[in-house]
Amino acid sequence: MIFDSLDVTYGEMWGSYRGMTHPDPMSRALAARKHAAGMDYAVLLSARERPLALVEHWPRRMWRVYLFDDRSWRMQMIDLKPHSTGMLLAQRNTRWQFSTEQEYLSGKWDVQETTTVSADGQVEVKSEFARPRGASTEPLHARTSGPSNTPVRRFAAPVESFLCPVPEFGDWQVFAPLLAQQGHESATTVVLSDVSVDEGSGPLRATGVEQLFSPGACDTPDGPAAVELVDVGMLRITSGQLVVSDPAWIGETSRTIAVPPGEFPVTLSLLRTTRWTGVAAARVTFLDIAPSEWDMALRPDEDLGLLGEGQFYGVGVDTGTVSFMDATRTVTEDQLDEDLFIPLDSQFSVELPGTQPEPNLIAFRAGQGDGTYPVWIGRTDDGQIGCVVVDFQLHSADGGE
Numbered sequence: 001m002i003f004d005s006l007d008v009t010y011g012e013m014w015g016s017y018r019g020m021t022h023p024d025p026m027s028r029a030l031a032a033r034k035h036a037a038g039m040d041y042a043v044l045l046s047a048r049e050r051p052l053a054l055v056e057h058w059p060r061r062m063w064r065v066y067l068f069d070d071r072s073w074r075m076q077m078i079d080l081k082p083h084s085t086g087m088l089l090a091q092r093n094t095r096w097q098f099s100t101e102q103e104y105l106s107g108k109w110d111v112q113e114t115t116t117v118s119a120d121g122q123v124e125v126k127s128e129f130a131r132p133r134g135a136s137t138e139p140l141h142a143r144t145s146g147p148s149n150t151p152v153r154r155f156a157a158p159v160e161s162f163l164c165p166v167p168e169f170g171d172w173q174v175f176a177p178l179l180a181q182q183g184h185e186s187a188t189t190v191v192l193s194d195v196s197v198d199e200g201s202g203p204l205r206a207t208g209v210e211q212l213f214s215p216g217a218c219d220t221p222d223g224p225a226a227v228e229l230v231d232v233g234m235l236r237i238t239s240g241q242l243v244v245s246d247p248a249w250i251g252e253t254s255r256t257i258a259v260p261p262g263e264f265p266v267t268l269s270l271l272r273t274t275r276w277t278g279v280a281a282a283r284v285t286f287l288d289i290a291p292s293e294w295d296m297a298l299r300p301d302e303d304l305g306l307l308g309e310g311q312f313y314g315v316g317v318d319t320g321t322v323s324f325m326d327a328t329r330t331v332t333e334d335q336l337d338e339d340l341f342i343p344l345d346s347q348f349s350v351e352l353p354g355t356q357p358e359p360n361l362i363a364f365r366a367g368q369g370d371g372t373y374p375v376w377i378g379r380t381d382d383g384q385i386g387c388v389v390v391d392f393q394l395h396s397a398d399g400g401e
Contacts (some may be wrong), residue, residue: 001070003179004048009171009195012308013041014054014066018074018105019052026308027199028170033171033305043172045179051183055175063088065175067182073104075182080164083119087152088165092116108313121159127151136173148166167327189290200309206294206376207387212269219396224376227280232349234263235284236359241327242284242389244297246317247363248336253316255297259385261287266324266362268348271394278367279348280394284324287386291378297388314372315390320344322366322390323371326359367392 010031011022022044034041035057043055054066054074078093083089097111100103112128128150167174176186211218215227235242240261245254264284271280298305302313304348315322319336321344331340335352340363343350349364366373378387 001047001050001052001184001188001378003052003184004171004189005047005191005193006052006176007046007195008192009046009197010046011042011044013040013056015043015306016107018279020028020049020072020326025197027197028178029199030306030308031335031383032169033303034178037303037306039306042194043323045172045175045308047184052179052182053175055172064242065178069182069317071101073098073101078178082166082321083163085163086166088166090117090162090164109307110196110230116163117157117159119159121154121157121162123153123157124302177253179367203296203307204310204312204374206296206374206391209281209294209376209391210290212389212391212395213267213283218271218395220271220273222233222273222275224270225395228272230270230348232266232364233266233351233360233362235265235266235324235362236354236357237261237326238357238359239326239328242388243323243325243327243329244315244388245323246315246319246321247320247323247325247331247340248319250331253314253372255299255315257297257375257377257385257388258386259388262286266349268364270348271367277388278394279365279390279392280367281322281389282322282364283389285387287384289380289386291386292388294316295377295379312372312374315375316372317370320366320369321363323361327360330352330360331357331361367394 001187009022010028010292012024014022019021028040031041038059038079041057044051045055050072051068053068056064061082063080063374065078065080066074068309069075076093078089078090081091095113096109114126116124131189165174172192173190176190181184192289213229215229216224219223237259238261240258242257242259243250243254254280264286266281267283267285267303269281271278296312319341321340325347331352339352340350344363344365349362352361353361373393374391376389376391377385378389380386
């Protein structure tokens with residue numbers, strides 16, 4: 001294909017997705033903010049509604065470029081890293097060959113050729129071949145795990161042949177020469193055209209959190225349900241720092257919030273349907289005053305301006321469990337197994353007591369199991385923290401289904 005213009009769209013990292021358009025598009029403005037912050041995003045370069053290249057911006061100034069052929073098959077992957085010259089080095093270039101479209105869609109290559117280049121121009125080319133049909137009783141899905149032979153060539157080449165400029169945001173013409181590797185030749189001048197994507201309504205908002213704690217009938221995507229509130233104990237805070245975390249993974253995705261010291265009630269919102277019952281939300285209440293506004297609980301390095309429509313920063317869950325605890329509270333591995341996870345198999349919450357005046361810990365099931373969930377801070381008119389809520393998103397907190 002000869003092209004003189006490229007349509008540019010932005011989105012989240014594409015990964016192994018093999019479609020024709022971004023599965024999760026974002027506005028140019030949001031992508032620019034992510035670029036400035038050193039965060040990941042992706043750029044799709046298309047011509048005549050056919051993808052030619054997908055460019056992924058990775059943290060630490062790394063880039064990955066996927067190249068597509070005339071069939072819109074993703075046939076090549078190039079990893080670029082910063083080089084001492086101030087340019088990008090195509091450190092690894094992987095090409096694939098596929099027999100049929102079905103095998104392409106399932107990633108079952110016949111040949112995989114990987115070219116690796118060192119910073120001083122030492123080149124290694126490795127070719128891997130899938131076993132021929134009939135040569136083994138292994139199922140087709142195992143073909144990529146056991147190549148029958150792996151020829152390797154090594155030689156030296158001018159490193160300049162593997163360098164390209166580091167693009168400023170929007171300067172995607174620097175990747176146009178790479179398209180020639182899949183037979184796409186650029187005209188003398190290439191015009192870039194941004195495909196407009198609405199900025200949208202922005203990050204997830206905490207509209208309707210109060211409804212999660214309004215007992216009675218409600219509607220869900222699974223049909224009629226009922227909200228039931230359960231008091232599960234008093235949380236003792238001694239340090240003035242509340243931690244919301246998976247009790248087995250206190251750290252990177254935990255939320256830490258400055259709160260007054262004391263003992264405060266913890267309430268679970270249970271959602272009961274005809275088929276199941278789950279924890280829809282959990283709340284620790286510091287003031288018996290209805291919040292007038294809600295803030296997302298953020299870590300110091302998190303910026304709401306880097307979130308797309310409906311996105312949020314939240315507490316990460318890997319054991320199906322979340323807990324409220326004081327920042328000084330610790331949990332041993334024996335306590336996790338014996339005192340938390342086993343009891344939670346048959347009940348919705350459990351308390352790990354602390355010898356007074358030491359802080360305790362209250363843990364509860366995460367309504368949808370493992371994942372990431374928003375944590376909301378409810379504030380009063382004068383800015384005080386009235387409560388902290390974890391929404392497990394079993395039913396919408398904005399009043400919709």
